Amino acid sequence: MTLALSLGQRGQGRTWPNPAVGCVIVKEGRIIGRGWTQPGGRPHAETQALAQAGQGAYGATAYVTLEPCAHHGQTPPCAEALITAGVARVVVALTDPDPRVSGKGLTMLRDAGIAITTEVCAARARRDLLGFLLRNEVGRPALTLKLAASFDGRIATGSGESQWITGPEARRLVHAMRASHDAVMVGGGTARKDDPSLTVRDMGISHQPARVVISRRLDLPLMGKLARTASDTPVILCCGHDADKTLMRTWTDLGATLLPCAATAGQLDATDVMHQLASHGLTRVFCEGGGALAASLIEADLVDHLIGFTAGVVIGAEGRPGIGALGIANLSQAPRFDLRETRTVGADTLHVWDRL
Numbered sequence: 001m002t003l004a005l006s007l008g009q010r011g012q013g014r015t016w017p018n019p020a021v022g023c024v025i026v027k028e029g030r031i032i033g034r035g036w037t038q039p040g041g042r043p044h045a046e047t048q049a050l051a052q053a054g055q056g057a058y059g060a061t062a063y064v065t066l067e068p069c070a071h072h073g074q075t076p077p078c079a080e081a082l083i084t085a086g087v088a089r090v091v092v093a094l095t096d097p098d099p100r101v102s103g104k105g106l107t108m109l110r111d112a113g114i115a116i117t118t119e120v121c122a123a124r125a126r127r128d129l130l131g132f133l134l135r136n137e138v139g140r141p142a143l144t145l146k147l148a149a150s151f152d153g154r155i156a157t158g159s160g161e162s163q164w165i166t167g168p169e170a171r172r173l174v175h176a177m178r179a180s181h182d183a184v185m186v187g188g189g190t191a192r193k194d195d196p197s198l199t200v201r202d203m204g205i206s207h208q209p210a211r212v213v214i215s216r217r218l219d220l221p222l223m224g225k226l227a228r229t230a231s232d233t234p235v236i237l238c239c240g241h242d243a244d245k246t247l248m249r250t251w252t253d254l255g256a257t258l259l260p261c262a263a264t265a266g267q268l269d270a271t272d273v274m275h276q277l278a279s280h281g282l283t284r285v286f287c288e289g290g291g292a293l294a295a296s297l298i299e300a301d302l303v304d305h306l307i308g309f310t311a312g313v314v315i316g317a318e319g320r321p322g323i324g325a326l327g328i329a330n331l332s333q334a335p336r337f338d339l340r341e342t343r344t345v346g347a348d349t350l351h352v353w354d355r356l
Contacts, residue, residue, distance in 0.1 A: 001093055001121040004063045005128055007036040007045070012128075012180040014039040014207055017281035019066055019096075019132035023049040025087070027060035039207065044069065046078035050085050058086035065125050066132075067096040070104035079108040089115040093125035097136040127354070130304060131182070131283030140274035141282045144181070144305040145294055146174065147322040151312060154319030155289070160193065162320075169346025170309045174288075175200050177307070181209050181286035183236065183277070187293035188215030197225040198288075199233060208233045212277065212285065214293055216240035216268050218247040222254075231255030236280065238273045270300040295324035298335055306337050306353040309345065 001024075008022030018041030025033035033056075035048025046068055050057050068078035068090070082090060090109050095118065096102055106116055126133065131142035148166045149155050156162035164171065178184050184198045191213045198211040211226060211233065218239045221227060226235050235256040239248070240263045248258055259280060262272040277285060287297065297303050328334050337353035344350070 001063045001065070001091060002124075003031075003034070004045075004065050005093070005121060005124055007034055008065045008128060009180070011037040011039070011045075013182055013209055013284065015041045016131075016182040016283045017041070017135070018044075019129050019283070021045040021064065021066045021129075023065070024063045025049045025053045025057055025060050026063065027053075027056055032056045032060065042075055044075065044078050047075070047081055050081055053085070059088045061089040061091060062087050063091045063120075065093045066129060067092050067094065067101055067103075068105040068109070069096070069098075069101050070108050071100040077105070077108070079105040082109065083112040083114065087114060089117070091117045091120050093119070093121050094129065094133075097133055099136075131285075134304075135278045135283050140271075140278045140302065141182070141285045142304045143274065143285050143287060143297060143302050144177075144307060145287045145297060145303045146177065146307040146309075147289070147294070148174070148309040149311070149322050150315045150319065151310060152314050152316065152319070153322060154315040155291070155322040156320040157315055158318035158320070160320070162194075165313060166309045166311045166348045167346040170311075170348045170350070172202065173345055173350070174309075175203050178209055178286055179203060179205055179207070181284040182282045183210040183212045183285050185212035185214065185285050185287045185293075187290045188213060188217075188220060189292065190288070190290040191215065191220050191224070191226065193290075195221060195224045195226075197229065199229075209286070210234040210236050210282070212236045212238065212282075214238045214268055214273060216243065216263060216266075218243045218251060220251075222250065227251075227254050227256075236277070238268060238276060240268060267296065270296040270302055274302055289322070291321055291324040294322065295326055298323065299326060301335070303335075304355050308351045308353075310349045310351070312347060 004022035004024045011020030015037045022036045023045035033049035033053030035045045070077045070079050179200045238259050241260045259276040262269045341352040
């Protein structure tokens with residue numbers, strides 16, 4: 001199952017709205033088939049592994065990170081494919097919350113006389129598939145917030161200079177992180193100030209995540225990098241229902257997708273933004289700031305993972321904080337996260353935190 005989970009990770013960022021699943025087929029102690037969900041969400045992991053195993057799949061055990069699908073969509077059910085192949089046992093990490101599947105795949109397999117084992121490596125599988133699970137369970141994607149900061153928690157000097165606080169190794173790792181997500185997201189202030197491309201570069205890969213910008217008024221540079229490349233790499237703009245109609249048409253003509261969202265107190269409602277992104281099919285979103293957007297996401301309890309890169313540089317109190325005001329008076333009110341990983345990346349320190 002650990003191998004199946006590793007295989008499933010290869011599809012992260014490429015399969016949305018489908019889950020990135022892995023499958024390993026074993027017979028007499030030997031791996032005879034491996035597969036993972038292919039770009040665009042098809043073929044599924046099970047059919048890939050079965051094709052590799054061929055007739056050897058008869059009497060074998062299949063390890064799958066998510067319950068095999070049971071419904072007829074663009075492809076036949078994977079549960080049906082496993083039955084036809086004659087596997088003797090299926091080991092599953094998690095059941096599928098999609099109401100079209102949810103237990104039906106396991107029932108099909110049991111009714112065919114196949115032995116079932118569930119909840120194997122379930123905790124890791126839930127972390128890997130969290131975006132797909134949350135989209136089905138609560139209607140939003142999984143959200144990772146990334147910050148690159150000085151030792152004293154500043155993301156820029158008082159004048160706004162921020163390139164580069166961290167070193168090249170950390171920046172390269174961030175590109176790899178972008179590649180494993182469906183979308184990279186920033187606030188409108190970051191888009192105006194930095195004119196980012198938000199693409200994956202120098203990684204030797206062909207696919208790109210969608211670029212999401214949160215801007216109620218759509219007051220974004222029409223000659224910037226995002227506008228110039230919107231017809232080539234997806235740009236999704238979350239705007240207010242009261243956004244200027246001319247700007248909306250202009251961005252649509254440039255190739256961007258517009259998602260009107262609800263607003264509260266003059267700002268886009270972070271929860272509705274996440275719901276709209278999920279409705280568009282996104283399951284894994286990688287947020288890179290700025291501070292106001294980060295604060296709104298934390299306040300709305302939408303952050304599932306925190307990724308921090310800390311550099312050995314000190315900027316001082318006049319520097320700009322990575323997260324805007326949260327209005328916290330007592331430590332008991334402060335959101336807390338659980339440390340999962342820490343390691344050195346070049347001259348910087350990486351720390352990864354999960355929601356408690």
